[in-house]
Amino acid sequence: MPNSDPPDPLSPEELIQKYQNGIWRYLRVLGCEASLADDITQETFLRVIRKGFEQYNDAATAGYLRKVAYNLFISVMRREGRKVVTDDIEQLDASWNKWAGADNGDGLLDMLRECLEGLTERARSALELRFKEEHTRSAIADHLQITEHGAKNLMQRAKKQLRDCVEHKNQAEFN
């Protein structure tokens, strides 16, 4: 049983400040474009604040906000006749809870930033070309003067290394 008191209810301003990054990122993970994530994040807070809800504890509040955001996201997808990209919401939620549930993803971001430093120059370049420059795989291959298959492997290995690194850091923090 938790030993801490339930938190004091937050004001709307505090609520938005505390949880908006997490909701926005969660929506992005679901597959939202950035602009749609902006809209749904806004709508999520408007709904819950107008309706009122019980701030039982941090985890419950974050979970409730995510659920509202998820429902809004699904509604938008249906209205637009679009398929939902993520079909296993439970798995995604579990992953979110593990890595980003406690701090809206800020900790994960910090760990990832440190882990990026450990990548080879080439691997980091490949990821930057993909995520910063938004290059296609073939453009990345051309840029690095490797085959497409090689570019694919390079990025997969880089991401695996990042995952392992984050896992390791997380374990170390836990211990």
Next chain:
Amino acid sequence: MTNTHEDFNDPLLDVMLEELLGDTAPPDLSSEILAQLGHQPVDLASQINIKAQPARRRSSFIPSLSLALSAAACILAVVAIVLNAKSTHSPQSHEEVVADSPTPSETDNLAPNQLANDQNRQEQQSQQDQPEQQVRPDGSTPFEQPQPIAMSDDNSVNPESITVPELTPATNTWKHPLAFVSTSTITPLSQPEVLAGISHELNKQWNEQGITPSEFATNTEWVRRIYLRLLGRVPTSSELMPFLEQDVTQETREALVNRLLFSTQYSEEYLQYWTNLWTNTLIGRHGGTGKDKAHRAGLAKYLYESLQANKPYNQIVSDLISATGKSHPDAEGFNGAVNFLLAATNEDDTTLATSRTTSLFLGQKLQCAQCHNHPSSDIGQNQFWEMDAYFSQLKIVALGKGKTPGYELLNTDFRGVETPNGDAGNYFEQPNGVARLAFPAFLGHAEASASGAIEDFDRRARLASLVSNSPLLERTLVNRMWSHFFGYGFTTEVDDMGPHVQITHPQLLQSLANQTRANKYNLKLLLKWIALSDPFLRSSVYSKSNDIDSPELGDQPLFSRYYSRQLDPEEVYQSLLVLSGKTRKANSFGQQQLAQRSWLGQFTRQMETDEGEEANTFKGDIHQSLVLMNGDLMKQVTSLEEDTVLKRIVTSQQPTQEKVRQLFLASLARYPSDEELNQIKKLSVEAKVAEQQFLQDIWWALLNSSEFILDH
């Protein structure tokens, strides 16, 4: 979109990398959101009736004071240990250490219930668990405002058996705020008021969500539904006929519901269906069939007679918890109610009885707390064992291999671990290996005394009284019945309504629960309200205006349409039986139950879990299809030799087309569309078989269609 790129299959990592490497950090939306709120300060705390508490801050002198107090406490603890070296623990501490004993102060630290904090939490919890106060905007609804919950002296169910003084609040445990009865009288409302209240509450949410409910269902759709929900079978053609032509009004509908619930014509069917349903609910489909000590027919007999007498639900629950007597219907001293606990007790292990009692009747799934503190609420492990302690006087005696074998359920004095003041407790082991003593406490509300002697304190009678008077009882009943009609209750799981669970329509639930209590737990009345309610009249067809109402996809149900679902295997069985021309007769209940169970055995199996759960394979798989298509029951229904519905239609003096129409009506409660008729005409030409065989094939196809096994 990262997810669409085949290389990047880890959405979380991708999003974080986009944020780190790209330029897609989350924006600060505060000002936009606040602007849209109209710059009006919104006090969340006041909206939800939670008093904002001042933050607990340490002032500069607190550390030293704290240290001083800690030192004083240590000294006092040492003195206390020396002075009480031979003493046992008081029942107030409810805690005992048997191995690797830490000091008492350490033990206290290990206790899951931390007390000052809990008191604050409880105040909040108490307010949080009365969501009606936050949800209800005004008093315009016909329902009454929920009454504040307080402890009651109303032990009307078994007043003579209560020997324990009033409960005193425990100081060191979580307490369920809704565990006790309201002392305020709830005024019974008229049926129209109740129905208007249901509509009002649902309308409110539909408006909030910006959806329009589905159109009303057709007359025959509603009639098919009501037969399925109240009698567990589809209606026959003759039962549908009156609703095909005439204008159906609320009065007509009420007349039909009254006939199904109260007339002698349907009395037997009603009793058999609901007896079976409640038996399944209480002990599962396999309970009392050999793997446990219960006698299934014995429990069914008790339930049948109770339903026949329209016994109040709280009285039934009280009987089931407090019953003593023999399990076999032929034994002298038979009491069928004992079979509920016999099915859930193994030697002196009553944990299944505890978890079933708390979940079935109170909607509190405490079994998660059997081995550790509840993972998602404040319920501590001790709460489970304190509830279990109410069953500690229970004793089971095997009656041998006589003419009426079976078991007898008795009460005996419980010795357990006795404290100096005569209380008797039992140990349970905490995850950290420390054993702790548990005494009876009702959802965290401790008893003033916990004697193990029957004459001082009949624990089961006490529990029966507490459960049957608890407001949680009617809330759980309403949730279960609502779920029976709609396929979804007000919570994700019907039996899990704990403080950690979100209730979709708190005000509606509470209002119906209040009316259930006010009407003395009249089961038929509750069925009638739901059967005549607005959402039950709605079509299962949804449109763009309410397509977000999709609980099938994990969304919260809004009840703006009827949710199509597959019939239970029992309902398919009974529907096929009635179409085979057989009716349920009073003197053949036992035989029919055996035949039905034998058929159901093909689809259900028992899982070897602590909760005695069952798996149901009646989910439209190949096995189900094969049994339905080729089984003996299907052969009976499609037979032209016995007096089946098919035979009556086939041998009637009507044109073939009319016979086809009648087959549709009898199986699907509707006539065929023009397109369907045209297709059937084409088939009849191609088939080149006699009319009888052709109609038999059509009939077989209709009964094996997905529409037949859907409640829609």
